[in-house]
Amino acid sequence: MTQPDTLRGIGESASLARIFPRLPSSDYAIVGPGDDSAVMSAPDSRFVVTTDMMIHGPDFRLAWSSPQDLGWKAAASNLADVAAMGARPTALVVAIAAPADSPVSLLEGIADGLRDACAALAPGCGVVGGDLSVSATLTIAVTAFGDLDGRAPVLRSGARPGDVVAVSGVLGRAAAGLRLLFEHGVKNETPDATATAALRAAEPALVAAQLAPEPPIGDGVLAALGGATAMLDLSDGLALDARRLATASGVAVDLSSAAVGDRESLDGGEDHSLLATFPAGTALPGGFRAIGAVVAGSGVLVDGQPYDERGGWDPYEQWSGAAG
């Protein structure tokens, strides 16, 4: 029986040669991968940049996520941070560190996920550079870029009393998927691939919402064009991220429980939906729907009552240390 090729077995150069052809190219690349640096076009004379790491253990489990899922989620979560500025994503650079005995197919799958996410969520965006390292812990670090097309960036700090609070994208679905994975994707309290396959068959949409979310990337530009006064991406949960927007803007955000839905929609993280505020009377663009109002004060209210639950996921406090 043939053993699969591993990073240690075929080495860095041969591994990169297997990965490169699978990566999406960027419409904005002047010099792509292969030199000391890439050279990117920045037609606006500014660029937007964000970076985020995914770590085996606190951020994902290999028994739950396919390699494609990992590449998809690494791209999607960073693209959402670009979109949340009202920018059009142009490119990613991707650094991956993997155990030396990892099969090369793991890296190929991650590359396929990066490619598929760019094609589906941000056409024209591609990978312009990267780095491949060995590590005891599988780690994916993505830095994403965007272009503002001449517009002002949409910051967290521009919400004003009287504005409508709106969201584009799902609420609480990624958290529901994670809850299902902890409940049914384990065997003897350990993440388990066989149990996860059965769960995926039974609950494909919720599991996919956690493992390969589909944030409404194009709605970032539409929000900016539509007059958004503030915006951010919902990575840690609606309540927690709405509080960040409220604090940055010096206002309070009053959410409607009827519009938001259940408690998981209020507290669940990792949907990477877009939360934005618009002047009252604005025709909400794209997939945005009203879920509340900006009022004078501070913090988050639900139906006018202060809501002080933290919500969200804090790996510093909650990660057991197990990788799975």
Add this chain to the structure above:
Amino acid sequence: MTQPDTLRGIGESASLARIFPRLPSSDYAIVGPGDDSAVMSAPDSRFVVTTDMMIHGPDFRLAWSSPQDLGWKAAASNLADVAAMGARPTALVVAIAAPADSPVSLLEGIADGLRDACAALAPGCGVVGGDLSVSATLTIAVTAFGDLDGRAPVLRSGARPGDVVAVSGVLGRAAAGLRLLFEHGVKNETPDATATAALRAAEPALVAAQLAPEPPIGDGVLAALGGATAMLDLSDGLALDARRLATASGVAVDLSSAAVGDRESLDGGEDHSLLATFPAGTALPGGFRAIGAVVAGSGVLVDGQPYDERGGWDPYEQWSGAAG
């Protein structure tokens, strides 16, 4: 006795609040850290971008490197990749993943090293964004940006027969420092802080060349202004990187052993010096000195004889798996 604050103990927000004030700001930041993305000025309507990760184990040992060393080296090695395009470094984004029981002082020290390296090697360059995660393996991922001031980027592929081969910066010093650390910075075959302190006192320059290298960042722009036809940064050793330049340009590089020095200067990696080619007769700019000539053919020659040693450091083959 008071225990030091740890990441788990004080949490992500409080940790970030301790780190942020220590980070250098960028002259090119329009929107700095704190929103979903940063917004950078790109006066040239292009930007240069490179990314590189440093991993505990294969790339550094905590018994050898101080936290400041780690921040310094993470900045310096990425700045060198920007400089090797002929660009002026403008900013970094930095993602750090650390064990939850790490003292916050580890992160503060890394921030100080980033600040000191930017101030010393690339004034005006600063940190415009980042990410802090927990991981079983301490990991530092830096993405660096540069501006070309309207010039063409200096690629690896422009060397032509007849060009002078020149280097700016030291050769073999980082490798000599690493050799000394493996010989004298260990106790019972394990990296040891006490032994390393004694070694640092005896051989400060060579140890610093490995742990906190000082690549000639400003010479990247000077090389471009001075007519460099090709350039790269020496991360894996002169012989190996010269071969990359030769292959990309479709030429051979003939090095002079008298100009290069000993075998460690030819094969030793991690100096992050700049290797460039210039048309014959060019007055070499900055700290560049001639070490050979571009000739027709392929690969690397030394004194006219083919040199086929790989040289350099391949963590895929050579890393034991120990962290230290």
